[in-house]
Amino acid sequence: MKLSDRIRQGDTRAAAKLITMVENDFQQAQKYLKELQEYCGQATVIGITGPPGSGKSTITDRLAKHIRKIGKKIAIIAIDPSSPFTGGAILGDRIRMQDLSTDKDVFIRSIGTRGQLGGLSRSTQAVVKIMDAMGKEIIFIETVGVGQSEIEVIKVSDIILLLLMPGMGDDIQIIKAGIMEIGDIFVVNKSDREGTDRLIVEIEMMLSLNDVRKRNPAIIKTIGTENIGIEELWQEVERLNVYLQDKGEMQLRRKNRIRKEIHDLFLENWQELFFQFIGEDNIENEVQKILKQDIDPYSAVQKLTEVFKKQIIKGG
């Protein structure tokens, strides 16, 4: 049986193998992704993001268990950082998800960022597609612990849950640009801790400055470890999902996502082509010249680009 057919029938092993291929050799994997594309687009993709230790894995686990009671099939992409020095990684999000691993309708995959900044891995979008095509109805993407500007998760999610916890800093942190702008739902986790009420007031004040024509994100209090607030959180996700569908906003988000995907794929192809053509030796050459102050980096890159452009026009 074809790999893509096995994946469509929900074969975990086949899906897991293709994810590895996506991670290791994306060009080769594209052949199979093409075959899966027409079966994608059914799943709801939920991004879960927030600072390290805010409870992303625990909330993901609790939400997943809650949804399993309704019988929906789930996949979880759990992303942790790779070492910038060795490329190695400790992928430890499953520690909080142990009971889920033997449920055959839950597929969890841990992924290292492999040099990608922004809270995701380069492969995330393709992994979503594989899980979607294998019939998973809800796909969670748990980002790495983020700081202020890792917002890549909006490129792949329908709905974003932003996790915060009390004691993270003063109110100026709340009105800064970046991560605070991407939450569709604000989840205040560890809400049994001191400072919860103040954090909520600060979020409310921040949100009150938003455009009045837009639907303001809800703020949901949770205590992940004690399973408190999980049902309310999921109800809000469902409400928001219906709202976004009705307003045509979901369609718009998906369209923007396709545009971004094309942009990224295109860039990747050209980037590879460019560096293949120029070659490491030429780059090293320019580096040496810049070190000796013979040339500046702007002119060096311009020069290399011109050579590349001429080659393209010639049709090489």
Added chain:
Amino acid sequence: MKNSIIRVLVAKPGLDGHDRGAKVVARALRDAGMEVIYTGLRQTPEQIVETAIQEDVNVIGLSILSGAHMHLFPKLMKLLKEREAIDIIVMAGGIIPGEDIVELKKIGIKEIFTPGTDTNRIIEFIKENVKVVR
């Protein structure tokens, strides 16, 4: 762009709570450029096999200090066979007596590392046994 990274599941089957060894090995493998999936304590053979398949690992590393290895390891190997996943290399570490090592190797556990093993030996073992280009 090809970029194959060795993936290892470090798991602790059984009921003992001593995870220091597992963590030291996990860290060493990370520093050797591998992706280590660490699942925490008290894993059943079913959980370990299912996780290994979902994560598509090259190697399963089992850490056990409870003495229940002769009970748990054969069960795990049987499950791997049932799921047609015997291409995954299984290695183990912990307090395992010599006569048991012989028995465990017979059922397909590729290598067993006893206390005091240099982590470099474990890294070498993995690199030698995993076909990197899959």
